[in-house]
Amino acid sequence: MSDAIKTSSLSPEFRKEIFEEPGTEKITMCFNCTGCSSGCPMTELEPEFNIRKFLRMANLGMKDELLNNPYLWYCTTCYKCQERCPQGVPNVDALLKIRTIAVQNGVMLPAHKKVGQLVVKSGHAVPINDDTKEKRKALGLDEVPPTVHRFPDALSEVKKLLHIAGFDKIVAEEEEKK
Numbered sequence: 001m002s003d004a005i006k007t008s009s010l011s012p013e014f015r016k017e018i019f020e021e022p023g024t025e026k027i028t029m030c031f032n033c034t035g036c037s038s039g040c041p042m043t044e045l046e047p048e049f050n051i052r053k054f055l056r057m058a059n060l061g062m063k064d065e066l067l068n069n070p071y072l073w074y075c076t077t078c079y080k081c082q083e084r085c086p087q088g089v090p091n092v093d094a095l096l097k098i099r100t101i102a103v104q105n106g107v108m109l110p111a112h113k114k115v116g117q118l119v120v121k122s123g124h125a126v127p128i129n130d131d132t133k134e135k136r137k138a139l140g141l142d143e144v145p146p147t148v149h150r151f152p153d154a155l156s157e158v159k160k161l162l163h164i165a166g167f168d169k170i171v172a173e174e175e176e177k178k
């Protein structure tokens with residue numbers, strides 16, 4: 001993506017949707033000091049990821065460009081940018097809201113969908129294996145944590161909640177495309 005911001009599909013509704021998250025309207029107070037992006041450890045690794053630019057795009061209502069930008073998912077949520085902002089802009093909260101809107105619109109990276117499928121299937125993003133069980137035992141922990149691993153009957157409740165939230169449908173799309 002070049003540094004120039006394209007203004008092809010401005011959506012005031014998208015902007016309003018972001019502002020439903022308390023405090024995110026403060027992105028309108030950004031005076032472009034670059035404090036957030038210049039200190040971002042992810043931007044150091046991947047210059048295409050730029051929190052300042054993404055929030056500028058959000059403020060303009062650039063829904064399509066933003067939701068379909070794969071770098072949207074590169075933030076590690078370390079919150080360094082949010083702590084540095086002299087204007088009190090909740091950068092990360094705004095970015096997380098944008099990600100939420102992306103997911104609600106069925107936009108996720110394929111890898112994230114796969115993790116989501118694991119959650120739907122097993123109740124966990126990372127299923128337990130024998131190696132992990134051994135490590136837990138060596139640390140003096142129970143072999144399995146007190147989650148659906150230990151209470152498999154609760155898995156149906158997890159699945160029910162994910163279904164009510166529509167999450168199972170969102171992550172199933174990737175499988176259907178195969």
Ligand code: SF4
Pocket residue numbers: 029030031032033034035036037052055084085086087088089091
């Ligand atoms: S640190 Fe705050 S004011 Fe400065 S560019 Fe980032 S969001 Fe804008």
Ligand code: SF4
Pocket residue numbers: 036039040041042043051074075076077078079080081082091092
């Ligand atoms: S929270 Fe995200 S955008 Fe902010 S500094 Fe950390 S990696 Fe960068």
